[in-house]
Amino acid sequence: MAELNANIPEGELTEKWTKLRSSMPLVNPANKRSIEIIVVGSGLAGASAAATLAEMGYKVKCFCFQDSPRRAHSIAAQGGINAAKNYQNDGDSTYRLFYDTIKGGDYRAREANVHRLAEVSANIIDQCVAQGVPLAREYGGLLDNRSFGGTQVQRTFYAAGQTGQQLLLGAYSALERQVGMGKVEMFTRHEMLEVVVVDGKARGIIARNLLTGELERHSGHAVLLCTGGYGNVFYLSTNAMGSNVTAAWKAHKKGAFFGNPCYTQIHPTCIPVSGDHQSKLTLMSESLRNDGRIWVPKKKDDTRKASEIPEDERDYYLERRYPAFGNLVPRDVASRAAKERCDAGYGVGKSKLAVYLDFKANTERYGRIEANVQNIHNPDKETCMRLGREVIKEKYGNLFDMYAQITGEDPYELPMRIYPAVHYTMGGLWVDYNLMTTVPGLYSLGEANFSDHGANRLGASALMQGLADGYFVIPYTIGAYLSKELATKPIPQDHPAFVEAEASARGIIDKFFAIKGTKTVDHFHKKLGKIMWEKCGMARNAKGLTEAIAEIQQLRKDFWSDVRVPGEANEFNPELEKAGRVADFIELGELMCIDALNRNESCGGHFREEYQTEEGEAMRDDENYAYVAAWEFKEGVKFELHKEELKFENIKVAQRSYK
Amino acid sequence: MSTGNMNLTLKIWRQKNTKAKGGLVDYKLSDISPDMSFLEMFDVLNEELISKGDEPVVFDHDCREGICGACSMFINGRPHGPKEGITTCQLHMRSFKDGDTIVVEPWRAKAFPVVKDLTVDRSAFDRVIAAGGFISVNTGNAQDANNLPIPKVQADSAFEAAACIGCGACVATCKNASAMLFVSAKVSQLAQLPQGQPERYRRVQTMVAQMDAEGFGNCTNTGACEAECPKGISLENIARMNRDYLSAKFVSEEDI
Numbered sequence: 001m002a003e004l005n006a007n008i009p010e011g012e013l014t015e016k017w018t019k020l021r022s023s024m025p026l027v028n029p030a031n032k033r034s035i036e037i038i039v040v041g042s043g044l045a046g047a048s049a050a051a052t053l054a055e056m057g058y059k060v061k062c063f064c065f066q067d068s069p070r071r072a073h074s075i076a077a078q079g080g081i082n083a084a085k086n087y088q089n090d091g092d093s094t095y096r097l098f099y100d101t102i103k104g105g106d107y108r109a110r111e112a113n114v115h116r117l118a119e120v121s122a123n124i125i126d127q128c129v130a131q132g133v134p135l136a137r138e139y140g141g142l143l144d145n146r147s148f149g150g151t152q153v154q155r156t157f158y159a160a161g162q163t164g165q166q167l168l169l170g171a172y173s174a175l176e177r178q179v180g181m182g183k184v185e186m187f188t189r190h191e192m193l194e195v196v197v198v199d200g201k202a203r204g205i206i207a208r209n210l211l212t213g214e215l216e217r218h219s220g221h222a223v224l225l226c227t228g229g230y231g232n233v234f235y236l237s238t239n240a241m242g243s244n245v246t247a248a249w250k251a252h253k254k255g256a257f258f259g260n261p262c263y264t265q266i267h268p269t270c271i272p273v274s275g276d277h278q279s280k281l282t283l284m285s286e287s288l289r290n291d292g293r294i295w296v297p298k299k300k301d302d303t304r305k306a307s308e309i310p311e312d313e314r315d316y317y318l319e320r321r322y323p324a325f326g327n328l329v330p331r332d333v334a335s336r337a338a339k340e341r342c343d344a345g346y347g348v349g350k351s352k353l354a355v356y357l358d359f360k361a362n363t364e365r366y367g368r369i370e371a372n373v374q375n376i377h378n379p380d381k382e383t384c385m386r387l388g389r390e391v392i393k394e395k396y397g398n399l400f401d402m403y404a405q406i407t408g409e410d411p412y413e414l415p416m417r418i419y420p421a422v423h424y425t426m427g428g429l430w431v432d433y434n435l436m437t438t439v440p441g442l443y444s445l446g447e448a449n450f451s452d453h454g455a456n457r458l459g460a461s462a463l464m465q466g467l468a469d470g471y472f473v474i475p476y477t478i479g480a481y482l483s484k485e486l487a488t489k490p491i492p493q494d495h496p497a498f499v500e501a502e503a504s505a506r507g508i509i510d511k512f513f514a515i516k517g518t519k520t521v522d523h524f525h526k527k528l529g530k531i532m533w534e535k536c537g538m539a540r541n542a543k544g545l546t547e548a549i550a551e552i553q554q555l556r557k558d559f560w561s562d563v564r565v566p567g568e569a570n571e572f573n574p575e576l577e578k579a580g581r582v583a584d585f586i587e588l589g590e591l592m593c594i595d596a597l598n599r600n601e602s603c604g605g606h607f608r609e610e611y612q613t614e615e616g617e618a619m620r621d622d623e624n625y626a627y628v629a630a631w632e633f634k635e636g637v638k639f640e641l642h643k644e645e646l647k648f649e650n651i652k653v654a655q656r657s658y659k
Numbered sequence: 660m661s662t663g664n665m666n667l668t669l670k671i672w673r674q675k676n677t678k679a680k681g682g683l684v685d686y687k688l689s690d691i692s693p694d695m696s697f698l699e700m701f702d703v704l705n706e707e708l709i710s711k712g713d714e715p716v717v718f719d720h721d722c723r724e725g726i727c728g729a730c731s732m733f734i735n736g737r738p739h740g741p742k743e744g745i746t747t748c749q750l751h752m753r754s755f756k757d758g759d760t761i762v763v764e765p766w767r768a769k770a771f772p773v774v775k776d777l778t779v780d781r782s783a784f785d786r787v788i789a790a791g792g793f794i795s796v797n798t799g800n801a802q803d804a805n806n807l808p809i810p811k812v813q814a815d816s817a818f819e820a821a822a823c824i825g826c827g828a829c830v831a832t833c834k835n836a837s838a839m840l841f842v843s844a845k846v847s848q849l850a851q852l853p854q855g856q857p858e859r860y861r862r863v864q865t866m867v868a869q870m871d872a873e874g875f876g877n878c879t880n881t882g883a884c885e886a887e888c889p890k891g892i893s894l895e896n897i898a899r900m901n902r903d904y905l906s907a908k909f910v911s912e913e914d915i
Binding site: 048051066068069075085087125127128129130131132133134135136137138139140143159160162164169173176177180186242274277280283402405406475518520564572 | 676692694695696698699702703706708709710712713714715717719720721722723724725726727728729744745749750751753774775778780781782784785788789790791792793794795796797798799800801802803804805807808809810811814815817818821822824825848849852854855
């Protein structure tokens with residue numbers, strides 16, 4: 001078994017990053033101009049990396065499948081971004097953010113990476129404000145914060161329920177500025193279909209121009225994959241319709257190990273499924289748990305309306321089970337608790353697969369405060385509710401509107417009905433401390449890599465990681481690699497590796513059209529999603545996973561013999577794009593089940609029913625599973641396991657408790 | 660697969676590519692659920708078309724929660740359909756009646772050429788942003804964020820302008836295909852913030868110049884853009900931009 005070297009710098013945890021940054025080999029400005037970097041993806045990680053690298057002087061080519069880089073799915077992040085600023089004077093610190101993230105990840109993340117993340121978190125806020133990102137402020141003109149799950153301090157910066165949008169538009173503006181200056185060449189409506197590896201190093205990509213269908217060769221001295229997560233393997237998720245694993249998966253098939261694929265995050269507060277037609281699920285931000293209380297009726301199969309159920313017949317089960325954190329337990333814990341109540345017969349709504357998220361108590365409380373501000377003394381309940389609704393509207397207006405649109409119900413009057421849904425994937429391409437995959441010169445940033453969130457990501461940490469990787473980590477760490485590439489001439493695009501990669505991409509496309517089957521791509525995607533959700537979702541067990549692996553293998557055969565792809569290769573053909581993505585999801589789905597089956601413990605978002613405490617909490621096995629499972633792709637869709645042992649030198653590993 | 664009870668006639672713009680001549684084609688759909696989103700109704704149609712061996716309708720969409728700005732259908736003569744304050748992906752079939760005929764066209768504007776069916780090319784917006792829709796700060800040692808207090812009212816107003824999703828409904832609905840609402844939203848966001856001051860007058864000029872170069876029409880203040888904007892971007896932004904554009908003419912060349 002090959003030794004996985006995470007390249008973690010020597011020294012004290014708090015000094016590793018500072019020391020490395022100061023001793024990292026540099027590339028002088030003149031040399032930077034002759035070095036080309038390919039960035040795939042234009043979300044928070046991709047846009048921030050592309051902009052920053054171009055500012056530094058590198059020649060950058062950036063690719064996205066959307067019609068504009070501004071549409072990358074980071075845009076949909078709602079609640080906020082964490083940073084250890086301690087603006088609220090509530091005892092926050094770099095160490096506390098580091099500690100919360102490691103604990104939140106159920107002790108399955110790499111200490112050094114997480115500490116670096118906490119260190120640069122404060123810089124991100126400074127940078128974004130300098131760019132003109134309008135984060136929420138208090139009357140005194142200073143930045144406001146809110147609370148998020150898994151922490152007891154207020155360190156989350158936000159812009160209403162549109163934080164991702166504002167941060168992405170900041171990064172997008174920085175990117176477009178470089179595009180305008182000719183320092184970044186932007187390729188929209190382009191999809192990466194192959195990584196080109198020359199003499200063991202990533203030297204380019206094959207991309208399909210989605211409008212013309214043309215396969216293009218692009219070469220560079222390094223390739224950065226910032227292509228997001230793979231939640232759409234479940235078909236239904238909060239991801240955008242186009243979010244996919246293809247770039248990461250092609251890299252995986254070219255030698256990049258895939259880390260912890262089974263770690264998926266099921267977000268507790270999403271709008272429940274309404275029918276078979278459903279194409280995606282919509283998140284209701286975790287920030288709502290600040291002000292909403294989650295409950296179900298105490299009586300089984302209670303069919304009364306929420307408003308008719310008196311206070312003492314409501315079970316605020318999170319507050320009951322986890323008094324210390326209450327409604328702000330981490331996502332994995334909250335999701336499982338909702339599933340437990342619904343499975344036990346206490347669910348609400350038509351499908352009984354939902355719980356209530358109720359804002360009434362806090363609306364009244366806010367109203368009372370606002371009444372005092374407005375000099376209305378002894379306000380009646382109605383006045384409080386009216387004023388309170390205004391406050392709630394300012395904080396979460398867009399989310400409430402979204403909810404009303406989708407469900408046809410008014411959340412200012414009725415409690416929201418919510419249920420967990422697939423939201424984020426902690427797993428991803430394995431990277432070392434420098435964010436380099438196991439293929440030299442191939443890097444992975446943001447959600448696409450596995451690195452910082454362990455087995456469960458805390459809310460408001462995805463934006464933090466994407467921007468940390470792009471703005472503050474890769475600009476330094478890539479120098480270590482590129483400083484050794486100064487003698488490398490521009491990569492010739494007629495190299496056999498390019499010819500071969502292009503032929504491989506073309507071969508797959510030709511194969512799709514040759515099948516002329518009877519079932520649509522979505523038919524297979526939905527089948528895959530059902531298998532994954534039922535057997536590799538919120539709860540998993542050995543029997544189900546073993547069945548799932550066999551079912552997915554069969555599905556792969558069926559797909560490749562019976563899928564129907566309409567239209568032609570040399571035109572704008574979204575069905576062809578989907579076919580390629582679903583083909584990769586099917587292979588990934590199998591690996592996720594294999595990984596989940598291998599991990600005989602419960603940790604974070606990975607809950608194996610065989611391994612739980614008497615109270616139904618996740619039971620880790622630190623002796624045998626305190627490692628990153630990094631999988632290597634083998635011919636014939638086989639996978640070989642490599643392990644990176646996780647060492648906890650600064651944190652005492654303990655049973656996670658939020659009670 | 661659908662379980663509803665709505666029967667609909669769709670008249671959808673089909674166009675093979677930018678150069679081809681397009682036209683409206685009729686489709687019948689039955690058993691549509693009122694809980695379906697408008698785009699899910701299109702999914703049903705496309706599944707049927709593919710199964711029959713026909714080509715599915717191409718349309719832009721991605722997040723399906725009203726924030727990415729990709730979806731862009733002109734429905735019964737209105738961008739994003741009959742309801743106010745939402746994008747096409749947030750429109751649900753309960754806004755229609757059984758037996759309705761629904762006409763669906765792409766955005767129409769010289770600067771937004773049709774790519775295929777209901778998809779148009781909105782890259783002109785990116786080029787307008789690239790011309791000046793930013794604050795020129797490189798990544799690095801920005802000062803502490805709280806060293807720059809910004810009055811809440813001002814920050815909120817900048818945020819409201821920044822809420823633009825770049826969908827292009829303002830252009831599509833404008834009889835002149837003007838992009839003033841889009842451009843002014845960015846100009847006004849940055850002009851209201853202290854960070855945006857150093858480049859304030861240069862920005863407004865370079866962005867407007869690019870907007871004109873892209874072939875967008877002029878603004879005649881009809882206000883259709885504001886009425887149809889799914890994010891409620893206000894006409895005040897256009898007023899602010901005009902003010903800054905005019906002021907820029909009086910600022911000395913060295914200041915710009």
